[in-house]
Amino acid sequence: MARHGGRILADQLALHGVKRVFSVPGESFLAALDGLYDAGIPNIVCRHEGGAAMMAEAYGKMTGQPGVLFVTRGPGATNAASGLHVARQDSTPMVAFVGQIARGHRDREAFQEVDYRRFFGPLVKWVAEVDQTDRLPEYIARAFAVATSGRPGPVVLALPEDMLSAVADAPDAPPVSALPPEASEAQLHAVLEALDRAERPLVVVGGPHWSARSAAELAGFAEAFDLPVAVSFRRQGYMDNRHGHYVGDLGVGMNPKLGQRLAQADLVLALGTRLGDTATNGYTLLDPAGPGPRIVHVHADADELGRVWRPDPGIALPAPAMVAALARLPGRPGPWGEWRTQARAEYEAWTTPRETPGAVKMEQVIAWLSAHLPEDAILTNGAGNYAAFLHRYFRYRGPGTQLAPTSGSMGYGFPAAVSASLEHPGRPVICLAGDGCFQMTLNEMSTAVQHGANVVVIVANNGRYGTIRMHQEKTYPGRVSGTDLANPDYPALARAYGGDGIVVADQADFPAAMEQALAAERPFVIELRLDGEALATGLTLSEARAMGGGG
Incomplete structure (x- = not known):
């Protein structure tokens, strides 16, 4: 059935289970607005593209499915860059559709013209411009796959307005399917071998893919092995902070004593986190170029392993999949009980409120x-x-x-x-x-x-x-x-x-x-x-x- 590009796009979003989109409207993607109307997908109309992008990012963070954003060309796209930057650094799946000038006007600095491949290239996982209406299903299916694969992140598709309003007889492309990841015996053995050799281990949790189920499995693993668990910056929701094995967050304004424990650990089991400068206080607690603890690094994106740290070993796997496998094993606590108990006591002391001046505290x-x-x-x-x-x-x-x-x-x-x-x-x-x-x-x-x-x-x-x-x-x-x-x-x-x-x-x-x-x-x-x-x-x-x- 022949459809204009905006309807093809909207039908693809429906196939991918999109519940709502966030936008600031623009004349460059009127056909997409018309397609959303026919498809019945709610459009949350925002007041600024930066706010719309942050709403879409928050949706992706909450659900694990790409937040979808529509913004117009030029100023609309550049305004949205702040939310795309959040999605990139936070490893959040997101797909942004950006209006674009007509194809025949390119390379003349036409009204609101931007080369989006160059502008967004360093900021997102993938950016492309769709020149053929009948290829919209192909591009959109790939965009959703890229946004959710490996280390999730934002994807940008630029949509020339004449391409989007043109009519084509294009079959829909179903979403890409993948088997759920599982830890192998060799990967499990590597983690257990590292724990067997440790005396002062610290689990550091962060990154994407975590859920209520993985949080429960993380707590079970920590209990069975009597391990202290810290989280990276603004990932405190990954484990109930009231749990006796939770010891705090490594980030801006961290507990100095927790920072010392990171520096003193002989094993860091990094699960999902990139273990960046914020978690390591500007690489002063751990130095990628100097001696330090053994780091077993579990991350969904193989390209992250070895990019900053020299892991021993690096395991390319979503962290919750590793935690699920570890949680099924019989408990084997090591000689670090006092180390964990003291770390929790330091967290309790740190979170006892210190009075500040003023009538409102x-x-x-x-x-x-x-x-x-x-x-x-x-x-x-x-x-x-x-x-x-x-x-x-x-x-x-x-x-x-x-x-x-x-x-x-x-x-x-x-x-x-x-x-x-x-x-x-x-x-x-x-x-x-x-x-x-x-x-x-x-x-x-x-x-x-x-x-x-x-x-x-x-x-x-x-x-x-x-x-x-x-x-x-x-x-x-x-x-x-x-x-x-x-x-x-x-x-x-x-x-x-x-x-x-x-x-x-x-x-x-x-x-x-x-x-x-x-x-x-x-x-x-x-x-x-x-x-x-x-x-x-x-x-x-x-x-x-x-x-x-x-x-």
Whole structure:
């Protein structure tokens, strides 16, 4: 049956099980919008391509299936780059369709013309431009396969508008199927042999592919072998933080004692993580070029093995498949019981709140959330010192409860929360954001109201870009430049969009405000008026200034 390219595209998305797409519309892909209309695929219309891209990325992170994005050519595509960068660094499957100028106008610097292969090439797993309407099914099937294979990531397909509106009789291409991966006997033996030789092992978990089932199997493996388990930056949801074998996260603002244990370990069992600079404190705890512990590296992408570290051995396998096999084995705890017990005790001490100045205290806010939110609550955040409180003091329950960018992107938390609420309308979704972080994407409040995303936003308002100010005060004490903010009345702004909100200026008022927010049936903003003296969980403004001179 002859169909225009937009309908062919939409039918392919339906075959791949796409539940919704995220977009900012553009005239360059009108045929695709028409195809989505016929196919009945919901289109979440956003206010900025960066926010739309982050919503699509959050969908991929939650489901393991590619989040789908539509943006127009030129400015639309370049605006979306921030979300594609998150998807790349976070190993999140994503497929972005970008409008393109007509084929006959190329190479003349036509209106909004961009060479997408060159622009997106270093940023995504694969980028292509579809020149023939009848090849759309082929390209789309490949895009979904590439986005989910090995180390998942983003794919970009550019769609010339005349190609997309043209008619072709093209058969649909079914999704690529693959057998589920399983650990071999040789791979299992390699891990067990390394454990048999260890005295101070540390399991470090991260990367993609984790689920509630793999989290339960990870806990079972840790119990059976009495192993301490750390997670990489913003992967705290991979294991219930209340479990006695969980010992904390290796990332920005990590527990220094956990960092020391990474440096002192004689075996690092790296499961899914790339074990990058954030997890190793800028490669100071582990040095790829120097001596260090034995590293057994399990990663789905063979190209990651040996790229930074010299694994002994490297095992090309999704980490949850290895964990599933290990969890089926009889327990064999080694001589490291005290090592694990001490690591857990250090985690417990580290997560005991340290009081900060001011009438509203972030450590108490996070402690209340950790103690009172339902087990299935989803917490999202972007970047900023406020997030250090969340990472340190909140006890994550398991996969699907944390949406945060390992790339450290500001503005991520709110679009991610909108996406999470649309995917899980019955679960509480709470976005933690700094005043600077929230202002980067708060225009998506309109998207949330339009599409019925019921989210709670807790804004940490200290009137500054707190992280940058912290580094500024440490390096150039008292010389403030470019880090102060003039902020709106956030609850009033929420009401202008059709939501609601409240200001909390005293800690005693927070529990009632949170109960009101959770009961609301529309987006709700809680603005926390914070003391500007409190920069981070363990550092005040005066302490940062006292450090001075290149800290």
